[in-house]
Amino acid sequence: MTQFDVVNLGILWDRLVSIANEMVLSLVRTSFSSNVREAYDLSCVLFDSQGNSLSQGSYSVPTFTGTAPPTLRHMLAVFPPETLEPGDVIVTNDPWMGTGHLFDINIMRPVFHEGRHVGYTMSITHLPDIGGMGFSATTTEIYAEGLRLPVMKLMRAGQLNEELLDLIRINVRAKEQVIGDIMANISCNVVGGRMLVEFMTEYGITELAPLSQAIRAQTERVMREKMAEIPDGVYRNEIQIEGMDRPITLACAATISGDSAHIDFAGTGPAVRAAINAPLCYTRALSFYPFKCITIPHLPNNEGAVAPVSISAPEGCVLNAVAPSATGGRHTVGHFIVPLIFGALAEAVPDKVQADVGMTNSVNFIGQHQDGRNFAGLFFLAGGFGALEGLDGASTTPAPSNMSNVSTEVWEEMTSMTIESRELLTDSGGPGQYRGGLGQRVVMRNDTGRPVAAACFGQRTEFPARGLHGGMTGRLREVLINGEKVHPKGTYLLAPGDTLTTLEAGGGGFGDPRVRVLAALTEDARNGFVSPDSARRNYGAEIDPETGEARRP
Secondary structure: OOOOOHHHHHHHHHHHHHHHHHHHHHHHHHOOOHHHHOOOOEEEEEEEOOOOEEEEOOOOOHHHHHHHHHHHHHHHHHOOHHHOOOOOEEEEOOOOOOOOOOOEEEEEEEEEEOOEEEEEEEEEEEOOOOOOOOOOOOOOOHHHOOOOOOOEEEEEOOEEOHHHHHHHHHHOOOHHHHHHHHHHHHHHHHHHHHHHHHHHHHHOOOOOHHHHHHHHHHHHHHHHHHHOOOOOEEEEEEEEEOOOOOOEEEEEEEEEEOOEEEEEOOOOOEOOOOOOOOOHHHHHHHHHHHHHHHHOOOOOOOHHHOOOEEEEOOOOEOOOOOOOOOOOOOHHHHOOHHHHHHHHHOOOOOOOOOOOOOOEEEEEEEEEOOOOOEEEEEEEEEOOOOOEOOEOOOOOOOOOOOOOOOOHHHHHHHHOOEEEEEEEOOOOOOOOOEOOOOOEEEEEEOOOOOOEEEEEOOOOOOOOOOOEOOOOOOOOOEEEEOOEEOOOOOEEEEOOOOEEEEEOOOOOOEOOHHHOOHHHHHHHHHHOOOOHHHHHHHHOOEEOOOOOOEEOO
């Protein structure tokens, strides 16, 4: 089958997406860590035999849409396609070949059908640990961050590389979780390969390339049509964000020309002596995301969705860090690429961009359960989503990455820590015609009976989420230990009984708050999202103390 009408293409395309989705489900159901089972810090991708991505799991981290194809190319440079055989599994966690830091494992398996090589599957997950000093923002060189794996064979013709597994096992703290997650990655790739072969057999497809080309061409065509609606021009933006000891400047110039865009990050500050630097692969991937959002958010991800966008960044800047820069917390800088680009495009497409988000937040914990088991894992939290034209920002919603918040019950069982409270923060969302999403207060107590290390990755602690078109800023994030504010990117040892509190940042508002619909403001007041004082100061309205109804003079 080499020709596809609209109906057949849609059916086959949906089937490929369903295969990638089944890979995600297999990965989640067989994984050992909360990072995958609960937080979905993962991605699963299908490729054709030429290495073009043609389908990605619907629930996947947005950045991995852009990193997976280059990772595959790095793998094939070491192990060319003609040298691969059934049962091979290739692995790397190299930050400059993978997703930008050591903690994401990239696992690929070639797919064979009727004796011929027809494609590849790949999965990516954030491991609970990779050794070294642990996942934190405080390391200063890549060598301290953990075990760095070049492109290697994890399996050869179906036989596990036990020496490599032993090397990983002896270098990590929570070895059962780490090895279990690696095996889950292998398993989901086996599932994806099997289903891909079944799909090809069912439809009489002997080569994926024609179908892949049709899918990618359709995606690219529609995206370029939408890109062409953005007025030509050069749109600039510059922001300040939190570093470790001083602010960092991020700058971009978005050049829109016809149906394509180029993002130049010249003017961005240099890499720093802390684990918050972003390799270019990560910067490139996050640069694709805002364009996908404003053009074809409804179409599944594949390589056609990134073709119209290119980037450049000065070598050695914080968005193009080179070895041996530490990159463990690269998201604490890299996530700001999305609001940086949205801010640049606000002039060009004011009705399609989003106010700044409160950002995904995470704290990495390393310790021992009350029963003596080692644990290492991320507790994901979230600030408020930025508002858009016609839509309030959702509260406590991860962005620009989409990991899920970890549930209280799962976290307490896994760690023996106790979450004392979780509550929305009144007035934390930026006021606007459309209000920014609320942040939350989370208080957890170390009840393990032993010290627990906590590494924080706080953003939005000095520079709040900005509003758009008259919308106001959201609340800043804070991190406290035993009620005292601490550095939001520090690493701390929690003694038994110590509490760690995070006050999550609010999202920015959109539009003038004094024209917010009174019915929406009334609902905000009754729900406790907006206080009477904020309604008066920011919205120009009074809240009736008995009914909670909002009125303007």
